Amino acid sequence: GENVEQHPSTLSVQEGDSAVIKCTYSDSASNYFPWYKQELGKRPQLIIDIRSNVGEKKDQRIAVTLNKTAKHFSLHITETQPEDSAVYFCAASKGGATNKLIFGTGTLLAVQP
């Protein structure tokens, strides 16, 4: 089955710096790659996603890139702010009739003011 690896497990940056989180997936049939943010004590929420027919997607300070050949995708956060501090999860899915989502192990991002 699908396996998703995520690095680093923890990341500390200064406010205003950029943060990058990387994930690799094992199943070449995967075609949907969402990123979720989980603030302390809250439920995970989708922040951005990308499909396999696109190489990059941006939404304000957040961007995701996908390299299908290498089977990896990355989350980029620019101009980090303290409210970006959270656990971030990547995930992969083959879509189709069942759309089973397999998650990475998470990255704890701490933005130091």
Add this chain to the structure above:
Amino acid sequence: DVKVTQSSRYLVKRTGEKVFLECVQDMDHENMFWYRQDPGLGLRLIYFSYDVKMKEKGDIPEGYSVSREKKERFSLILESASTNQTSMYLCASSLPRGTNTEAFFGQGTRLTVV
């Protein structure tokens, strides 16, 4: 407003008890999931249902079963609770296809088995 609701926020059960965790969604989603969240291990898929009465094992189904008798409700059952099942349990739902396949999560149930 989309909603996935889990029946309990906190539960304390004894070893050997049969435990039911309930999840209800009001979005008419076909897909429903049960995940377990542990520090350093991320969100691990226990079971997945893609339609009423249909289920598929995830990565860690041992010790768990599920029931989906109605589209909106997906139950996770611990047949005989053990201390290693102490964890945060998250339910989610999503559409199976189309442009919006975002998974929506419940608030989580923190289960402690003593």
